[in-house]
Amino acid sequence: MALPKVQKAVFHDLKNNNLSIIYDSPVPAPDFRKRQHLVHVMTTSPCNNELTWPINYPHHMDADRIPIPCNDMAGVVVEAPEDSSFQPGTAVFCRTTAARTGDAREYTIAIESELAKKPDSLGWDEACAMPLSAETAWQCLFDKSGLAVPGSPHVDENKAKRVLITGASGSVGMWVVQLAKVAGVGQIVGLAGANSVGFVKSLGANEVVDYKAINLSTWGESEGGKNKVDLVFDCVGGKALGNCWSCVKEGGVLISVTDVPETFKPKDFVGNVTNFFFIMVSDGKQLEKIAELVEKGLCKPFVDSVWNFEQFQKAFDRVELKSGLKGKVIIKVEE
Ligand SMILES: NC(=O)c1ccc[n+]([C@@H]2O[C@H](COP(=O)([O-])OP(=O)(O)OC[C@H]3O[C@@H](n4cnc5c(N)ncnc54)[C@H](OP(=O)(O)O)[C@@H]3O)[C@@H](O)[C@H]2O)c1
Incomplete structure (x- = not known):
């Protein structure tokens, strides 16, 4: 299936700290030499405080970062290096490094070391509730x-x-x-x-x-x-x-x-x-170990609420309550 050239994304205007949906964000091309994978995003999730990071710490952000938030995601690999263990069609979940463009968009980039295979027993919402936390x-x-x-x-x-x-x-x-x-x-x-x-x-x-x-x-x-x-x-x-x-x-x-x-x-x-x-480092192998504990019933992810893509602002407002939530706030990117 031919990929679109542009896609919808949540755009973070860093000048006035506003979020809005744009429909002409470029679909990125993965650089296989850097072990990048293109992933079709099903769900993504904001983190408490994350909108302050690119404003307060711009020097920690990659120079080519497009200000799109949310670096937790679950989705399906679309393009991968030939020898990757995450071939097209693989269901994955991960934390993508916050210095890069985030995952509140239809297609995103994940590096092999960040990726974990999503167990069948975890839905898209539950899987997306895990990586960062x-x-x-x-x-x-x-x-x-x-x-x-x-x-x-x-x-x-x-x-x-x-x-x-x-x-x-x-x-x-x-x-x-x-x-x-x-x-x-x-x-x-x-x-x-x-x-x-x-x-x-x-x-x-x-x-x-x-x-x-x-x-x-x-x-x-x-x-x-x-x-x-x-x-x-x-x-x-x-x-x-x-x-x-x-x-x-x-x-x-x-x-x-x-x-x-x-x-x-x-x-x-x-x-x-x-x-x-301490600041965490995204590690897919670690995430797979934690997912094994979840599959054994020893621990579990909690989803506070699930929002449609167009309701992104409500999702962020809920996260910024900083109290009374019972798990991660999830945004459905693909209905
Ligand atoms: N450094 C890293 O790598 C890293 C990674 C992930 C997250 N973080 C940061 O870690 C922080 C927590 O993230 P989160 O996602 O866990 O947030 P969260 O889900 O919003 O949880 C906030 C927690 O703080 C409690 N709380 C609120 N006000 C409090 C107060 N005055 N005294 C004591 N407890 C209070 C809340 O308790 P009640 O709900 O019971 O009121 C709730 O348990 C955020 O600042 C986030 O940016 C850092």
């Missing part, structure tokens, strides 16, 4: 914080760990809770709003702290510091991240995927805490 959770827990990977010989050591997750009901946090549970972490504590307490417990948390009722800093310092944890995984940033410093044990780890922890360190903090801001 699940890979971020996996990388922070198992590549960066020293926890043993599920199934590894040292996994029993995770039993002795106590972990706090802020934003535990959010898209990233819900994966952190689930993967920590799968990895056998002994004590999982979630920070979430009162309406999400039951949800976060159902994901595997032993304890949930309501951020609207309890001051996290006071909670961390109370009763001689018995609440303190070995690892804080922060998905909220700002003031909540500042309060996290009081919740880490001496010698513990504080990771944020939202802000640089040192920026919010209380002036009077004394202690030895390894801390850093």
Whole structure:
């Protein structure tokens, strides 16, 4: 089937931060030498805060990036390098690197190392709800914080760990809770709003702290510091991240995927805490490993809502609520 030369896409006007649909965006040609694949997009998904990235960090964006948002997608490969394991017709899902043009368009480019085969048991919406959130959770827990990977010989050591997750009901946090549970972490504590307490417990948390009722800093310092944890995984940033410093044990780890922890360190903090801001790297093989856990019924993606392409603005408005969502917001690109 001949491919169209132009396509519909959501266009992000960086001057006034407006989104609109355009119908004349070029269909890209994959560069096979760079292991690029052309993918027919079925579903895509925005991330909380993503519209600020090309405006605040233009130097992190590729020079030829067209400002089209959404870098999570599920779709079908249309063109591939001859020796790729993702041949035309293969159902795939992935996070495409945010420095490149995004996936809120009919045809997009994905690199082989980003791609994962979509299991038949996952629909287009569920598959698209996974890449960014699940890979971020996996990388922070198992590549960066020293926890043993599920199934590894040292996994029993995770039993002795106590972990706090802020934003535990959010898209990233819900994966952190689930993967920590799968990895056998002994004590999982979630920070979430009162309406999400039951949800976060159902994901595997032993304890949930309501951020609207309890001051996290006071909670961390109370009763001689018995609440303190070995690892804080922060998905909220700002003031909540500042309060996290009081919740880490001496010698513990504080990771944020939202802000640089040192920026919010209380002036009077004394202690030895390894801390850093982390940005995920798209990794298709990792995504396939997580999908295997989903197929075994050990964890699952959550879809908050599904919107038609023309309803893109409603989808973004919902994501920007930053509270009360129950999973990823999905945009159907192909009806
Ligand atoms: N660095 C990276 O590689 C990376 C990757 C993915 C995402 N991110 C970033 O991570 C952040 C979270 O993304 P997400 O997709 O998980 O967001 P999300 O789905 O919108 O979740 C936001 C979470 O924050 C909680 N929350 C809101 N206000 C709070 C407060 N004042 N105190 C404590 N918790 C509060 C919400 O709880 P309730 O719903 O219970 O109110 C919810 O659980 C975003 O800034 C995103 O850009 C970074």
